[in-house]
Amino acid sequence: MTTSRVTIKDVAARAGVSKGAVSLAFNHKPGLSEATRERIFQAAQELGWAPSLTARTLAGSRVDVVGLAICRPARLLGLEPFYMEFISGVESVLTEHSCSLLLRLVRSVEEEVGIQESWWRGRQIGGSILVDFRPDDPRVAAAERLGMPVVAVGHPTLTGGLTSVWTDDATAVTEAVRYLAALGHRRVARVGGAAALGHTAMRTAAFDEAARTLELAGARQLTTDYSGEAGARATRSLLSAAAADRPTAIVYDNDIMAVAGLSVAAEMGLSVPGDVSLLAWDDSQLCRLTHPTLSAMSHDVHGFGVEAARTLFGVLSGEGPGSHPVPTPVLTPRGSTAPPSR
Amino acid sequence: MTTSRVTIKDVAARAGVSKGAVSLAFNHKPGLSEATRERIFQAAQELGWAPSLTARTLAGSRVDVVGLAICRPARLLGLEPFYMEFISGVESVLTEHSCSLLLRLVRSVEEEVGIQESWWRGRQIGGSILVDFRPDDPRVAAAERLGMPVVAVGHPTLTGGLTSVWTDDATAVTEAVRYLAALGHRRVARVGGAAALGHTAMRTAAFDEAARTLELAGARQLTTDYSGEAGARATRSLLSAAAADRPTAIVYDNDIMAVAGLSVAAEMGLSVPGDVSLLAWDDSQLCRLTHPTLSAMSHDVHGFGVEAARTLFGVLSGEGPGSHPVPTPVLTPRGSTAPPSR
DNA sequence: AACGTTTTCTTAACCGGTAAAGTCCCTATC
DNA sequence: GATAGGGACTTTACCGGTTAAGAAAACGTT
16 A cells, blocks of 8 residues: 655665665676675565666666657557567567567657657657658658667668668569569559558559569559558459459558458459459468468568567667668468469 | 757756746746746757656656556467557547556566566556456556556456456347347357456356356357467367257457458358358457458447546546446447358 | 835755765785 | 775765745835
């Protein structure tokens, strides 16, 4: 009930030493006899004391909290397996360093800049992981202006001089299109993610480029908000074209939209992969739960989070800016892709 | 680049006043002329200063961070729409109070007790939201021992004397079973969540009770780990019984498993809802993306998070322990439930 | 003009730690 | 036996705020 805040002073008194000695003991610094050290830990244990991180932070040492602000409508976040998996990867590294994650959902990049700045100014965080980069993202300048240690999750062309962790979306898109073309598809469509995001633009450009190179006349692209509903709408729009124009293969920017697409195809009486092939992205467990199972560009999202966190610790320990690519998503063919029917 | 930490002292100097005056101004406390107040804000703005939350916390005011530790294997978290939606609800309230969320994924309740304790001891958080209660949960005693303000998300019978926010799972399960029975189903099965969780036990008991009351001889239940794979396995096991014993309706404890079940039925050549009806739980967007769409016990998870956070702020402002039920999940029939075929 | 009130601001003591500098004592060295 | 060098602690000065108590100036009163 009472709790009566136990402080370092109480521990010092109980162990019969000074505050300084307790501090020394708890930071495993030299200058104390084994006996005293033991006595101090004993006292701390008895009183149930742990050093206040707040005070410790204020006293000038580092902050062991990492920030992460995510800017997506709440409705979508719930559904996207991506972030939770990413976070779990980040967490697994933070835990090793007994660090915590400060999370915030924001509505705009501008708001995020504000949050990050106040976190940093208020000494709430030691550094941050920035995600969902846009072209000319204001966070690049903000991070540099503040001198705040960050790792930017995004392609180096988007993240300015910041240390970045990224996947090669362009190559993955190209591989996806090549694969579908190799199966014999000519009318390939892509249902992309949010148009404002930098990596969507990169995928769009790569898709165009691949379509041109492979001389796919019927290539088409749409952008969405990543939601299943938008994916369904986009698919419906693509598949309702006259049979001669209708795409025979569709690539999606996440797996929720691919699942939605699968259901639209069924609803329209089209068989997958007979009438249309579908290819998902990110490849969560979901892709193996549908019927037919979804072929996907598969991706170790957890590992992506791990790498981001590791890199942030690198930055925190003084490493200069760098570019850290993580493995390119690999094609994982399952039941939803096949050669087009004649 | 340099940032040269701006502190309250710098602001005071620039405004030509003392530290104390700046503090007064920024906390909107009386005792300053309008002119000085203005001058101070002006100076702060020019220097880009914001008070350090760390220092502020240390100086004795409250902590504006709320803790949340989640104990589920990372692999599952990614997929479960529940938590992200819940978090987004929590966040929306925290934001109003300019509070942040400290998130941690843990592997066991014991680990969580440790984390919560060190957060609290270290003055990292002002209070916490506890989720996923088990019978005799050690967190109840821990929270009371520490005198830590918390809100427990779980049924009052599980959360001891802690302030709780909960949904009436028992009633919802009963309603689900009644509905299926009303459609004419006699062999109803349930694919439950993690056996160790308190609310799973409550649902299991309620299901048994409802089956007895309605005299459903063929009622069966299984528990899983909430993953789609486990849901698929469970469904496969249930549906591979001889036709005369095979359940004609299955209730799932989340929607991922229901999706998995749907695909298993398809794989086994059974039609939904013709041969077997499926009923999902939680009702994320996913339930509307399958074919047929999934009937579900629908639930405002975002609102659940909102209520949890609101209640925590109540506790923080001194409200005594209380019990806050949120609306019971309501049955939302869609395409996956129908009377059994003869 | 003398005196009590307010208003407005300053001082100084914390909050709970860290870290550099200082003190004391014990031992090795010449 | 004087001195230097460590080891084991203690002192003390911060970190960047808050806040109670104190002081100076402005104001109203009789």
